[in-house]
Amino acid sequence: MDLPQAAAEHLGVIRRLMERATLYRALSAPTALLAGLLSLAVASAQIVFHGVPGRSGLEGGTAREQAIGFIAPWLAVLLAVALTSAWAIQREARARGELFVTSGMRLALRQMAPAFAAAAFFTVADLVAGGEPLGTVARWLLFYGLALLSTSVFAPHSLVALGAAFFGAALSFGCVRLFGYGPGPEVPGTVAAAWLMMSTFGFFHLVYAAFAWRGETLPPPTAGHD
Amino acid sequence: MFDFDRLDKTIHERGRLAIMTLLATRPDWTFSDLKTELSMSDGNLVTHLRTLHAGGYVAITKEVLDRPQTRYALTVRGRKAFNEYLVMLEEIVKSARG
Numbered sequence: 209m210d211l212p213q214a215a216a217e218h219l220g221v222i223r224r225l226m227e228r229a230t231l232y233r234a235l236s237a238p239t240a241l242l243a244g245l246l247s248l249a250v251a252s253a254q255i256v257f258h259g260v261p262g263r264s265g266l267e268g269g270t271a272r273e274q275a276i277g278f279i280a281p282w283l284a285v286l287l288a289v290a291l292t293s294a295w296a297i298q299r300e301a302r303a304r305g306e307l308f309v310t311s312g313m314r315l316a317l318r319q320m321a322p323a324f325a326a327a328a329f330f331t332v333a334d335l336v337a338g339g340e341p342l343g344t345v346a347r348w349l350l351f352y353g354l355a356l357l358s359t360s361v362f363a364p365h366s367l368v369a370l371g372a373a374f375f376g377a378a379l380s381f382g383c384v385r386l387f388g389y390g391p392g393p394e395v396p397g398t399v400a401a402a403w404l405m406m407s408t409f410g411f412f413h414l415v416y417a418a419f420a421w422r423g424e425t426l427p428p429p430t431a432g433h434d
Numbered sequence: 435m436f437d438f439d440r441l442d443k444t445i446h447e448r449g450r451l452a453i454m455t456l457l458a459t460r461p462d463w464t465f466s467d468l469k470t471e472l473s474m475s476d477g478n479l480v481t482h483l484r485t486l487h488a489g490g491y492v493a494i495t496k497e498v499l500d501r502p503q504t505r506y507a508l509t510v511r512g513r514k515a516f517n518e519y520l521v522m523l524e525e526i527v528k529s530a531r532g
Contacts, residue, residue, distance in 0.1 A: 212530030215523040218451060222520070225455040225471075311467035315460070 235356075235367060237420035239293040244413030246285045251406035254281065258398040271338030278341040278398045279331065282405070316363075320355040327351035341401035342390075349408055350378035370416045377408050444489045445519045449474065450482045454508070454516050457492065462507040491515055 235243075258278075269277070301308050327348060334344045356363070356371025381404070384390060391400040445454055452472050456463060463471075469479055483506060486492040491512030495505045508516065 212526050215526035215530075218446075218448075219520075219523050219527065221448070221452065222455045222523075225452055226459055307470065311463070311471060314467075 235370070235416070235420075236293065236296055237417045239289060239296060240370075240413045240417035240420060242292055243285070243289045244410050244417060246288060247410035247413060248406055250281050250285055251402040251410055254278070254402035255399055255406070258396050258402065271340075272336070273338075274398060275334050275338045275341065275344070278401060279335055279344060283331075316359050319358040323351045323355035323358060327355075341397045342404065345401045345404045345408075346378055346381050346385075349374050349381065349404075352409075353378055364420075366416060366419045369419075370412060373412050374408065377412075441522055442515055442519050444485065444491065445515060447482075449478060450486055451519075453479075453482055453486060453506075454491065454512065454519075457506060457508045458513065458516055462495070462505040465504045465506070468506065486512070 297313070298308050301310070330339075330347045330351075331344065333339065334347075353371050353373070353375030356367055357375060358371075360368045360371070391397075445451055449472075453468065456468060456471055465479070465483075468474075468483075469476065472479070474482075483492060483494075487494055489512075491509060493507045493509050493512075495507070497503055497505065
């Protein structure tokens with residue numbers, strides 16, 4: 209093999225290794241699509257259910273009962289998305305002959321763990337103390353955004369953009385509340401929170417899924433130098 | 435004509451090049467992660483890492499958390515050498531095309 213050919217081959221090896229090691233998509237397009245669709249479905253159901261007085265049966269309940277009524281369906285969504293994601297990762301890993309837990313996955317989980325732990329802590333606190341649903345959603349936006357942004361060193365641009373969108377939404381919501389704006393007293397807190405979930409977790413995930421799908425279906429890089 | 439002697443022979447070997455490439459992507463790597471990613475035997479990987487360490491390209495940190503773990507990272511010198519090596523490869527390919 210002559211030197212230029214060897215150089216081109218070495219550059220190809222470097223590129224493949226770097227792409228494999230530096231890019232870890234913690235949220236695949238199908239998983240994001242599922243998350244988006246489930247968020248739209250659950251948020252729509254909550255808007256319909258809690259928007260009509262007397263239908264949910266929670267109006268006269270305690271703040272804690274209302275918090276549980278709002279949060280429980282979203283925990284079910286989280287569980288469904290997490291299980292689907294794990295199944296998809298395992299299937300892909302098996303197809304590539306790789307382990308389920310790769311170094312990329314470990315790194316991503318380690319980076320995201322503090323934000324997810326904080327989200328879990330405040331969610332449990334809201335469940336116990338009966339936190340306001342809008343406040344709960346704002347914290348989910350903030351910590352989910354921070355979790356995704358923490359992977360920015362090795363995540364694809366689309367995932368970082370998704371994190372920035374959630375982080376920006378949380379800050380925007382904070383500003384709106386800070387200046388005294390927000391839903392009027394006639395709108396139940398659970399309904400306002402469901403609208404916020406729909407427009408962020410629902411809409412953002414669907415947009416991300418569209419972009420990620422485009423990226424994931426591109427042909428793999430070739431070994432040659434171009 | 436490109437002068438072959440200008441290429442860094444420590445990095446040019448395929449196995450060591452792969453190690454240097456991975457080390458360039460993150461602040462540090464554990465031995466087991468490198469082994470998994472590169473599908474190398476323990477002996478092969480240790481030998482290459484020792485060569486790179488002896489050349490001053492790789493720093494080794496040993497730590498004991500729940501179990502002993504060795505982490506590897508590129509030194510400043512190693513990163514500079516890797517970048518220069520990449521530039522040189524590009525030059526070779528360009529000159530062959532031109």
